[in-house]
Amino acid sequence: MKSFGRLVSLLILPLIAGIVYSSLKAFFFGKTPIWTFEISLFLFGSFFMLGAGATHLEKRHVAVDVVNHYLSPKWQRVLGIFSELVVLFVALVLLYVSVPAAIRSFQMMERSTHQTPFNPYVWWYRWIIPISCALISWQAFKDMLSLIFSRPEKSAPAENV
Numbered sequence: 001m002k003s004f005g006r007l008v009s010l011l012i013l014p015l016i017a018g019i020v021y022s023s024l025k026a027f028f029f030g031k032t033p034i035w036t037f038e039i040s041l042f043l044f045g046s047f048f049m050l051g052a053g054a055t056h057l058e059k060r061h062v063a064v065d066v067v068n069h070y071l072s073p074k075w076q077r078v079l080g081i082f083s084e085l086v087v088l089f090v091a092l093v094l095l096y097v098s099v100p101a102a103i104r105s106f107q108m109m110e111r112s113t114h115q116t117p118f119n120p121y122v123w124w125y126r127w128i129i130p131i132s133c134a135l136i137s138w139q140a141f142k143d144m145l146s147l148i149f150s151r152p153e154k155s156a157p158a159e160n161v
Contacts, residue, residue, distance in 0.1 A: 008017045008047065015043040016079035024134030044126055049128050056087070056143075076145050077122035091109030095130055102126040 022036035023147050068076055103112075105126040109117050 005051070005058055008050045008054050011043050011047040011050075015040055015047065018043070034116050036115065037050040038114060038118060038120055039111055042120075042122075045125065046128050050134035050135075053132050053139065056136050056139045077150070080147045081144055084140045086142065088137055088140040091133045091140060095133040095137060098123075098126070098133065102130050116119065 018036055018039050022032045022040075026032045068079060071079060102123075105123040108123075109121060110123045110126070112122050
């Protein structure tokens with residue numbers, strides 16, 4: 001699945017290219033292309049949301065271990081299970097809210113609300129949130145189960161100094 005994360009990370013390249021192109025065109029010609037705002041919105045939103053799922057899968061997210069460091073292995077597991085429950089709850093709530101919006105958007109073949117001449121279809125973009133939340137919730141569920149059913153680590157005996 002690491003290839004999924006690498007594939008998602010490549011979304012940053014067309015985003016950079018589009019922004020550089022738009023900036024150069026604005027600098028030299030005083031006018032930006034009509035499509036750059038919405039394309040950059042689509043690319044960064046997809047990069048961020050799908051990247052969140054890939055990051056959770058690869059355990060590369062930012063974690064603050066200030067409390068965890070001082071807990072016994074048993075309580076570290078309890079805190080880990082609680083953390084995954086919070087992630088799972090938030091992802092499932094977002095999934096519950098975003099799926100009907102994505103379905104409605106698809107049914108009406110929704111276009112951009114920015115009223116630009118570009119006016120792209122955005123119904124496909126509405127599916128990024130449910131797909132990302134489904135990936136995150138599945139990974140949080142798997143991580144929570146592995147924490148519940150894993151054997152607790154035994155702490156090493158303290159050495160006399």
